[in-house]
Amino acid sequence: MRTYDNPVLPGFHPDPSVCRVGEDYYLVCSSFEYFPAVPVFHSRDLVHWRQIGNVLDRAGQFEVPRGLNVSDGIYAPTIRHHDGRFYVITTNVGAGGNFVVTAERPEGPWSDPVRIDLPGIDPDLAWDEDGTCWSAVAGVGLARVDPDAGKVLEGPHPVWSGTGMADPEGPHLYRIGDWWYLLVSEGGTAEGHSVSVARARSPRGPFEPAPHNPVVSNRSTGLPVRCTGHADLVQAADGTWWAVLLGTRPRGFFPRFHVLGRETFLVPVEWSEGWPYIGTVAERYPAPAAFSQFPAEPARDDFDGPALAPCYLSPRGRPDGSWSLRERPGRLTLHAAGDSLDRPGCTFVGRRQTDHDCRVAAAVETGPGGRAGLSVRMDEAHHYEIEASEGAAEVWARIGPLRRRVARLAVPGGPLTLAVECRTDDAPPPARGVRPGGPDTIAFSVESPEGAVTLAELDGRYLSTQVAGGFTGRVIGMYVTEGSAAFDWFEYRGRGSTAR
Helix, strand or coil: CCEEECCCECCCCCCCEEEEECCEEEEECCCECEECEEEEEEECCCCCCEEEEEEECCHHHCCCCCCCCCCCEEEEEEEEEECCEEEEEEEEECCCEEEEEEECCCCCCCCCCEECCCCCCCCCCEECCCCCEEEEECCCEEEEEECCCCEEEEEEEECCCCCCCCCCEEEEEEEECCEEEEEEEECCCCCCCEEEEEEECCCCCCCEECCCCCCECCCCCCCCCEEEEEEEEEECCCCCEEEEEEEECCECCCCCECCCCCEEEEEEEEEECCEEECECCCCEEECCCCCCCCCCCCCEECCCCCCCCCCCEEECCCCHHHEECCCCCCCEEEECCCCCCCCCCCEEEEEECCCCEEEEEEEEEECCCCEEEEEEEEECCEEEEEEEECCEEEEEEEECCEEEEEEEEECCCCCEEEEEEEECCCCCCCCCCCCCCCCCEEEEEEEECCEEEEEEEEEHHHHCHHHHCCCCCCEEEEEEEECEEEEEEEEEEEECCCCC
């Protein structure tokens, strides 16, 4: 029997939403401060996903002003397909509220945002048989809307806000058979996270809660997957039902630390007496009937294409003058837009860390007076980096209010290969007097034909959600803080979950 391993989208991919069009599935998730925003994934089997674009990939579609929090920005998008068009509705927290974008193809281009005057966050879209469109909003209120015009036609009216736990959010409304179902996440997005469901004959209610609520929760269990919630339902082409939802995989000693952020999991859904049953979330399940794996993405990017791959992220924006693939063909050239990774406005291009054990490397050549390298980033106050400048390679650590250079190595001029390795299985013993049990060790090295020189090994717990806070996860990437730098290639190799 073929099985698949969870998560199906590892790394910082929270608040998943999914829709099916024929034999194809499309999924989006939250991106918060990062640009491009709202990654779009395609699958033929719900297990193997390939990123095909980003919904908000133009500067005029999305911005996070510098004064906002690192976890502001895009919250909990919902993707739906109706009458030949794709719709995504979401919230830009702190910079505009709720809006809708549409596209004929999920790859885009997506329209400019159409603002919609709905209160709250996490809006949803659902259509009745007569074409009436409804939007459920965290809280939970329900409104009749015209998503194309961005108009609220009725409401929002309170309908059902869960079973009484804290932070009801992520509502999704479905017409299934003769019933309307309202799925709600509650209990907060940490250890108490869960999903509950209610049903009614009309979207206006009254809604009857399921007798077995919550239908999803891993709280107070010894399971390795934690914080499960924020689910969305989809019916496969063969009639089976599935849910995508978020969860975390903490590591280390109590209270344990999760460093990859909230990830996307896939679980089967069973129906009994008109109610969905899901239960706890495990790491492995029997595979769906359709099992269609995409070819593996190459580990190394030589920057030979006309555009950056859609997986690359930049915090709060990516000004056109800060990067180029044309300036030096076959290289990614970065120009400093800010002088520090400690403040918004830096030039940074990276990708999500998607494996607990991974190795990232890049070949970089700095221009005169340039300072550039590789950074492992949670936010402006929590990041480690290995940096190249004229005649030296240095490792820096920023942890809260503290910033310190922890290593320096004299190096010859010219291109350098810098590497970062995150490892959980062979971490060295801790320093005397320090309690063991961090989630991983992060090692920084300079590589040459003569071999690698490790400059520093740092405790990974300080780049975790439990220390940094917020809703994101680690992003590892290239940066420049002075002058300019050309990256000849960038490589990510991980050991993580694979479907089989």
